[in-house]
Amino acid sequence: MDSPSGETADDELLGAVNLMILGEGAVGKSCMLQTYCGDAADAVKSATIGVDVCTRVACVRGLPAKLQFYDTAGSERFRALIRQQYGRAHGVLLVFDFTQRETFLRLDGWLKEVRAAARQQPIIMLAGNKAELAERRAVSVPEADAFARQHGLAFRTLSAFNAVQVGSVLDDLAHRVLLTPRLYRPAVEATETYVLLLKLQTHAHMRAADAERRLAAVEDRLAKLEKTAPDGSGD
Template identity: 35%
Template sequence: CSMGSDDSYNFVFKVVLIGESGVGKSNLLSRFTKNEFAHDSRTTIGVEFSTRTVQLDNINIKAQIWDTAGLERYRAITSAYYRGAVGALLVYDISKHLTYESAERWLKELYDHADPHIVVMLVGNKSDLGNVRTVPTDEARDFAEKKGLMFMETSALDSTNVEVAFSEVLTAIHKKVASREVTRGSISAVTLSRPLGPNSEALEERKGCCKSS
């Protein structure tokens, strides 16, 4: 998929990144939206999101990717983080089995707060660390299949499959919307007639406002 111009798009899809601290969520975000990778893994506190407009099958989709930015350490992720999300990447580190074991708990939290039709991909990040792998690919793939999730191994460090993972999630979301499998309201994947402005809910959430809708 190619970079589209950021001001013309048919859909805005909110995608959240979830998973344990240190698995590389922030670097997946910066690799996909800015093609950057930060070697110093400082943890920022407070929700962040970045956007990128991609073209899939001649449709311009503005992906708004949200990152927990360190809050997962404090179990402080609020329902505002999940509100309106139509996709999620549940990330673990292939070299740290504990981060994979917590996937079940993250899934439960996701389904407690998010739309039941949300598209979820299990992502084994840091595939460049294959020599110290502790999570076998087949085991993770089987788990994903059992739970009805998509699956991909990525490396934010060397860019492997990052583009593909996000594109597949966005394509799956668009298919659900296009097939009317979900009503527009429930998955909130509406065609915005105007760009996200200062009055948009997303920016209010960013300011830490958590009014229930």
């Protein structure tokens, strides 16, 4: 899928970034990817069999890249197949379901497994799905945050059906990888300079996006004032 701002030429891409979505079955991994990659969330009709791949070419906070997501099945019978893919991962998103405590308790096993099997040290984040079902939570946000801090992980909450939340989390993971070129561009020389340029590009993009939001807010405010002002009130 192309970036919302237009097509991105292959020679402009920073590189191919491999991101894995891990966790127990039915925690919402496939729904998240279908939401992020453009398919309707209600298109999830069956469990993932083994490993599915979703590819998206996008501009992540001003950094163009090819994102390859590996959607993994949570069932135990597919674990051997999933382990074979760990070596590809530049970034990993561990997902649990706030309403199913067992999916949280098994995170430690997933984390130990991926850290032991990965060929390099991938960027790992933690995400709690179904955050909108606060009355049904079997895991509290402070408890999940404590687990993340204990293991040195960034922690985010989301609803797999909310495109903004899903996009924010997956963009965050992809951006952290892009700012770690040793993962996807091992031959890069002068790494510190390269990372500095990426950060400057990111900051410029964020400032431009913030300016656009402020301008849109001002235009919206002016439009509302024009609608509410009485006729002939210019003087």
